[in-house]
Each structure stands twice: as structure tokens, then as C-alpha cells.
Amino acid sequence: MDALTASMALLRLEGIGPARYWQLLEHFPSSVEALYQFPQALLHKLPVRAQSQWREFSQKEACSELIAWVEEERARCAELGVELVCHCHSDYPPLLAEISRPPPILYVRGDKTxxxxxxxxxVGARRATVAGLDNARAFAAELASAGFAITSGLALGVDAAAHRGALQGGGSTIAVLGSGVDCIYPRHNRTLAADMLSAGGTLVSELPIGTRAEAKNFPRRNRIISGLSMGVLLVEAALRSGSLITARLALEQNREVFAIPGSIHNPMARGCHHLIKEGATLVETSGDIASQLGGLLAVPTVTDTIAVERLPASQQLLIDALIGGPRSIEVLARDSGEGSGELMALLMQMELDGLVEQLPGGYQLTLKGSAYSQALSVVETAEDIE
Structure with missing residues (x-):
């Protein structure tokens, strides 16, 4: 018997969740030995059906109802294209493995890598404001285009906007479900889930195939969302919300936590403001997240950037002018030498291309614009060396 089969059998026993599973693994070197040598003291604490299931297994082993269910579940996964990743496998996500009592098994549909x-x-409110949804899409698109995978929970509102933004940015996005990976919830997001899979995205759950969404599943899902990630960005949230819980879990897991501030008159901003008071990093652009993570975004190498397409000279002048930070229209006009009409046309085109973004009174580089500048600098250095 392999470790995956034994782990699935243990978790099939009613009353054995991740907490008790890991308690067993503290006393046994593997899930196989834990299953065969199940402690009688713990067995007596389980429901009667679980006791009956284990005793039948101890007598019939491979012919037991417990192992039959495992084999059927693995067959169903194979039929649906779902991969099973056990905590003892090398392809188990390393960051998730660091949290307290991580999911023993992950059901993965889509790109496992x-x-x-x-x-x-x-994460954020299901009933987010229009501005909140716009922020979620914009931040996700820029972070995804910069190399981050965007992870969320496929819920309505901010979650869905973040997944869509990642797709628009041409990057990868991961949805962690509070149901089986074959039971998309909410139904309204089934098309989004299909679009994610078509674009190389990933659906993840610790729950067996066929499990329907229930309220009790979502706190478990939230710990996976934060556990998989280097940091959590709270876009909008009320003071009492599941999103705020996810952010607090991230703090407990020693992850970076970011929050976007909003109007003091917007109740959906109060959760973000509360979190900032507790120590979360206030962010205004996706670049704030990249800088806080201290270089975890890989700096492009010469071989990665040789094919960088150079911008027209007029746009390159504006990129150079904005490298040091936000600049007013007047300063940009002075540095570029462009007339007001030509300057506004250039800035509008660069905004459409995702290179710059408008601020009150001026403009600044987006994460994509900063990445372009860095990549071009690497190429020019290489050319000077040659």
C-alpha cells in the first residue's frame, strides 16, 4: 500500500480531519503505519461507523469497504483529469507545507506546476464597489503579467475580479474551492472556472470529488489560500468578513499582508483600514507589493530580455522621466519637450498599453512599465559590454 492510499483511507474515517491526521503522524513514521496500527484509544473516540470501517479494514485490508472507496475515488479523479498530491510527495507546494497542519491531500485540476x-x-468582499472590482482586476493583471500567480477563492465580487484580471494580464491564476474540484461554487462562476482551466489555470481543494459547498468548508479553504501564497492583498472588506479572517490567517502563517485603503465613508473599506492599523502594509499600486517582497519578483536576465521591443523615442523619454517616481504633467512636458496635446496623446496610449497610470495631478509607471525599464536596462548593459 502506498502513502496516498493510506492517507485517503485515514481521512475517509469520520472524525479524522487534518488535525487528528497530523496527531497520528506525530506518533507514526508514515500514514501506512498509522492506518495499520491505529491507536485503540483514538478509535474509541470516533463515531461508530468509523470504528466499524477500520475494524473491517483490519480484517479484510485490500478487500475492505475503506480501500474500495479509495480505489473508486482515484478512478474518478483519473476520469476527470484530477491529480492527487499527497503531503509526502515532492510536488506538494512547499509554502503550504510550512503551515500548521496543512491539508494532507490536495485535489488538483488544471496546471499542477x-x-x-x-x-x-x-481576497475581498463579495459585494464590492465598482472601484473595488476595478482595483482587483488592475492589481491582478499587473501582478500576473509580472510573474505572480494570482490565488483566490472563486467567490463572487473581488475573488472573481482577481481571477479575471490575472487572465487579462496573461498570467496564471489559482482558485481554492470550498467544495470538490468538480463542484464549482457559486454556479455563476462556472464559465470563469472553465476559462481559467482553458488558459492554464488551476482549481484546488482538499475535499473529495463530489463534495458540495458548505459553510463549514470555507475556513478550511481560507487557510489554504493564504498558505499557498507569499502574501495576501485585501482589496475591500467589511469589519466582519471571511476575507479579514484570511488576512489574519496569513499573519499567523508569517505571510506578508497588504491592504488597499479607501474612503472613510465606504463601509467596504473599514476592514482594510482596521488591518492597516494592525500592521498590514498600505498599498496604492501593485509596485508597492513588489517592492515590499524585496526582489521576489525575478529580475530579468540578459537571455530573458534580448527580445525586448523598444518603445518609440518619445515614449522612452517619458519612461525615463518617470523612473524616479510620480511626475506632474508640467514636469513631464519640461522633460520630454512635447506640447500639451502631443503629451496627452502619448500618455493616453501608454496608459492603454499598461505602462503608466494616472494619479491626481500626474502619472507614474505601472509594474509593467517598471519591468520594461529594468529589462531594457539589462539589454543595454549587455550591448555595452559586447
Whole structure:
């Protein structure tokens, strides 16, 4: 018997969740030995059905109802294209393995390798404001285009906007479900889930195939969202919300926590403001997240950037002018030498291309614009050396 089969059998016993599973693994070197040598003291604490299941297994082993269910579950996964990742496997996400009592088994539908990419979790209100949804899409698009996988929970509101933003940014996105990976919840997001899978995204759950969404599943899902990620960005949230719980879990897991501030008159900003008071990093642009993570975004190498497409000279002048930070229209006009009409046309085109963004009174580089500048600098240095 392999470790995956034994782990699935243990978790099939009613009353054995991740907490008791890990208690067993503290006393046994593997899930196989834990299953065969199940402590009688713990067995008596389990429901009667679980006791009956284990005793039948101890007599019939491979012919028992418990092992039959495991084999059927693995067959169902194979049929649906779902991969099973056990905590003892080398392809188990390393950051998730660091948290207290992580999911013993992950059901993964889609690109399994995405779980090993640098991830930023984005969470927030289901009934977010238009501005909140716009922020979620914009931050996700820029972070995804910069190399982060965007992780969220496929819920309505901010979650869905973050997943869509990642797709728009041409990057990877991961949805952690509070149901089986074959039971998309909410139904409204089934098309989004299909779009994610088509674009190379990933659906993840610790729950067996066929498990329907229930309220008790979502706190478990939230710990996976934060556990997979290097940091969690709270976009909008009320003071009492599941999103705020996810952010607090991230703090407990020693992850970075970011929050976007909002109007003091917006109740959906109060959760963010509360979190900032507790020590979360206030962010205004996606670049704030990249700088806080201290270089976890890989700096492009010469071989990665040789094919960088150079911008027109007029746009390059504006990129150079904005490298040091936000600049007013007047300063940009002075540095570029462009007339007001030509300058506004250039800035509008660069904004459409995702290179700059408008601020009150001026403009600044987006994460994409900063990445372009860095990549071009590497190429020019290489050319000077040659």
C-alpha cells in the first residue's frame, strides 16, 4: 500500500480531519503505519461507523469497504483529469507545507506546476464597489503579467475580479474551492472556472470529488489560500468578513499582508483600514507589493530580455522621466519637450498599453512599465559590454 492510499483511507474515517491526521503522524513514521496500527484509544473516540470501517479494514485490508472507496475515488479523479498530491510527495507546494497542519491531500485540476510559482492571494468582499472590482482586476493583471500567480477563492465580487484580471494580464491564476474540484461554487462562476482551466489555470481543494459547498468548508479553504501564497492583498472588506479572517490567517502563517485603503465613508473599506492599523502594509499600486517582497519578483536576465521591443523615442523619454517616481504633467512636458496635446496623446496610449497610470495631478509607471525599464536596462548593459 502506498502513502496516498493510506492517507485517503485515514481521512475517509469520520472524525479524522487534518488535525487528528497530523496527531497520528506525530506518533507514526508514515500514514501506512498509522492506518495499520491505529491507536485503540483514538478509535474509541470516533463515531461508530468509523470504528466499524477500520475494524473491517483490519480484517479484510485490500478487500475492505475503506480501500474500495479509495480505489473508486482515484478512478474518478483519473476520469476527470484530477491529480492527487499527497503531503509526502515532492510536488506538494512547499509554502503550504510550512503551515500548521496543512491539508494532507490536495485535489488538483488544471496546471499542477502553478502551485510552485510565486503566488499573491487576493481576497475581498463579495459585494464590492465598482472601484473595488476595478482595483482587483488592475492589481491582478499587473501582478500576473509580472510573474505572480494570482490565488483566490472563486467567490463572487473581488475573488472573481482577481481571477479575471490575472487572465487579462496573461498570467496564471489559482482558485481554492470550498467544495470538490468538480463542484464549482457559486454556479455563476462556472464559465470563469472553465476559462481559467482553458488558459492554464488551476482549481484546488482538499475535499473529495463530489463534495458540495458548505459553510463549514470555507475556513478550511481560507487557510489554504493564504498558505499557498507569499502574501495576501485585501482589496475591500467589511469589519466582519471571511476575507479579514484570511488576512489574519496569513499573519499567523508569517505571510506578508497588504491592504488597499479607501474612503472613510465606504463601509467596504473599514476592514482594510482596521488591518492597516494592525500592521498590514498600505498599498496604492501593485509596485508597492513588489517592492515590499524585496526582489521576489525575478529580475530579468540578459537571455530573458534580448527580445525586448523598444518603445518609440518619445515614449522612452517619458519612461525615463518617470523612473524616479510620480511626475506632474508640467514636469513631464519640461522633460520630454512635447506640447500639451502631443503629451496627452502619448500618455493616453501608454496608459492603454499598461505602462503608466494616472494619479491626481500626474502619472507614474505601472509594474509593467517598471519591468520594461529594468529589462531594457539589462539589454543595454549587455550591448555595452559586447
Amino acid at each position: 502553478a502551485l510552485h510559482r510565486p503566488q499573491i492571494a487576493m
